[in-house]
Amino acid sequence: MGAVAGYRIILASGSPRRREIMTRMGLAFTVVTSGVDETVESYDDPPDFALQLARRKALAVAATGAVAATGAAAGMEAAAGTAAGFARDALVIGCDTIVELDGNILGKPTDEQDATRMLRALRGRTHRVITAVVVVHDESGTDLGRSTTTAVTMRDFGDDELAAYVASGEPFDKAGSYAIQGAGGALVAHYDGAYDNVVGLPADVVAALLRDATAAASSHRPSAG
Template identity: 35%
Template structure:
């Protein structure tokens, strides 16, 4: 098998999320980081699925406006955790984080992530949404205390990060693990395929010989 050809794969990421940065760099993207500062409350009245997609697009456009060229493609993403149809944001402090985790204890909740790949030349937005169900085991006070002590709840929707210590609490997940982390890679890949973006692993250059 031939080695995949190396291609330049620049991408503007309108996010400072270490998780999204790590995933994209691991896949070979050359990132320009342009965190977007937007008023997320403008989308509060939208249904959750529409809200995350709209916020992802607003972030992609804001990041694009703040950065130079290249790259010509910008990526925005937004994730919301919801329980019984009510969105949970990021906890303001440890007390609120405990309340959120207690509410999720022994329950099934939804994690919805919207993404937007923006063509900075034309302004055309390509969007997708990922919805997953996550079931937590019942959490005791010692488990809550221990998890809160890690500090992982800071800046996390629903007060947890599934790829870290909170993975101990997950009885089952239905949907996209990467979507729960914050960037649904299958949906992202589908957009890249549709727009003709060079795949991060040089798929077009891979061939077999016998």
């Protein structure tokens, strides 16, 4: 996809999976982590909850003043609050991925027992993976978002397989305690929807939102001359 009409792109996420997807898309971007608390509190609608959290992450980065006004190599990471100035012309991408089962949100596990509990709940059943993406542009006030849902059905795996997977350590920074792109993919029977959405960033949605945000932001730019 390359550069986006002269706008810098900021990814408000430290996820290596999201970074890989953005790089695969051919985007030049800078990573600035938001530091937003992802604790699940009260919510009425899981997709709306994911959108709210993704928006909070994007706005938090936009508010830090942490993005230098100069260009950066693809995937370069900056600590919030350390750069010299803020690029108000940047498109900031906030993301959040949640796993929902029976109306309950399964976040990242706190320990082995929590990961085991989640995987037992998911075993042999179908759950929803919801990823929300929000793109904000500070200078124009542009704020666009969309959530995408993929239905994932897990195998009826045994306790030994579950225990071995938890012991591998892979579940511990993953919503729902598994990584479909890693060893956790062996626990999945099938899925209906976008694979990248389960990994944590639907590339087609990112591309569409960047196009729309670029058009919206450009419409607020003063005419030359």
